Amino acid sequence: MTAPDPISLGKSVLAGDRRALARAITLVESARPDHRAAADRLLEYLLPEAGRSIRIGITGVPGVGKSTFIEAFGLHVIGRGHKVAVLAVDPSSRRSGGSILGDKTRMEDLSRCPDAFIRPSPAGETLGGVARRTREAMLVCEAAGFDVIIVETVGVGQSETAVADMTDLFLLLLLPGGGDELQGLKRGIVEMADLVLVNKDDGDLAAAAQRAASEYRAALHLLGAGSADWRVPVATCSAATGRGIGEAWDLVGKFRDVMEPSGGIATRRAEQARAWMWSEIREGLVMALKADPVLARRLPGLDSDVAAGRVTPAAAARDALEAFLTGRS
């Protein structure tokens, strides 16, 4: 594909053209260097119109019912007059394949809704690359008028942090099961949540869900989760029956009511943007270093010497840095 003209594409995005939105995201996700300049021009054009949304990150262990929840939640939010975009960060999507079909069939009713836009995780080998493209897709969706952005973690481990670092509110979905299910999540992730929902508050599990919620509430209070402005609420819901879904959206509204006037969201976004810039700079520098022919030969040896304790990490780092930086004129 040749890069489309970014300005006319941008105008169509702003006009609400869904095909243009999809093409714009494809452009932003493109790994081809000749697309990058057009993508940058497009983002620059759209940026003044981006940002007017609430960005909600959602994570939870496999089996918690994330897709069912996002579908029920998204439909509720649309019913309240909003436009909802669902994005995902899944560094494994290339390997598992077929995630476009997967996402669409997972959320059938939502995907048919004109006020919803569902975009699977961009393919990519590194979490950094996937996260970067999801962040930029988020800006495009905002410019297209989507005022509720849901970013879902699909992979496990690091992707939770990446999603928390690009959203205003981080929502953790839990099962009524308790402690053992959390072993699969990154350590410390529970304490990063802004809102916790125990799903499957229905049928035989209703009592367990209520009990789990009150236990999590006590635990999070004990661990000092949240901030002086915002005590992390723990509620229950049933994505299957719709119970508690409206209340979950009300809690998001309460979060905005607290965090927007206090400047909490604006501060978080400014910090996220700065941290993102520096993380891109660091990763770009490390890639350049690894691509240096001298370093490419030397790094594997340094790495194993350091891991085996034969060389101090600081000495190995100085060695690598000197070899790289003396290459500069």
Next chain:
Amino acid sequence: MTAPDPISLGKSVLAGDRRALARAITLVESARPDHRAAADRLLEYLLPEAGRSIRIGITGVPGVGKSTFIEAFGLHVIGRGHKVAVLAVDPSSRRSGGSILGDKTRMEDLSRCPDAFIRPSPAGETLGGVARRTREAMLVCEAAGFDVIIVETVGVGQSETAVADMTDLFLLLLLPGGGDELQGLKRGIVEMADLVLVNKDDGDLAAAAQRAASEYRAALHLLGAGSADWRVPVATCSAATGRGIGEAWDLVGKFRDVMEPSGGIATRRAEQARAWMWSEIREGLVMALKADPVLARRLPGLDSDVAAGRVTPAAAARDALEAFLTGRS
């Protein structure tokens, strides 16, 4: 000071000469470029003799009684035939000043003990610099025969992570007070602990300490803290009366009994060393980039454009990287 001969200094360190130990650490902590080569030579010489210790990181909110605990714990451990070194990571020590005197008077009995070595936090402006020097001081202490290394966090915020990243076992000291006290700690830090002790299990607070311990135990279990091999124990102690101090040391022994045969400690150390090398490389590259005259002029503008949402972080990062990397021949 001119740099001492690193090999003869190293020999004296290995022979157990305390003045040599102090001088060796001073050399390793020196920020003077002409000391760096001698420090590297010294570390290279000592490295084969380092590593034979248990490295214990200790954190807790101000007022929890860290110094009193470390003194009681250190004296107990020495009584069991060990040699104990106490180091600290406190990025604020330069500003507050006088931390040498502070540390020594805080732990008077321990500091008089021939089998103890107490070293205050190196002065330094950045956490990274302070942490690097503490890591290297730890290696020197190990080579000098100290087989229990305690690394204390003094500052708040990031220093907890730095200490967790250089130790085998991360011990969190808590007060009987509960949730609110934890607001001062970095989010997620409770879930990083390998061992939790509720201090002040004495006098009027004894009942509250026991209750707090059982609440923390339930909360950590619920949050899935620890691993399949190691469920994080929560115990109580009184640094003032000595109650529970022996049991705390026994828990450290249990941790070793589980984590040494399983290779858990060796794996953690290898990962820490690798991560440390890469973090030094990244920071060194960023320092070089910031020192570039073109970038030094351009970065403040990029930073504020990114924070204000006028430029995407990725575009700003590419801009900075291009300016820097094209400077390479």
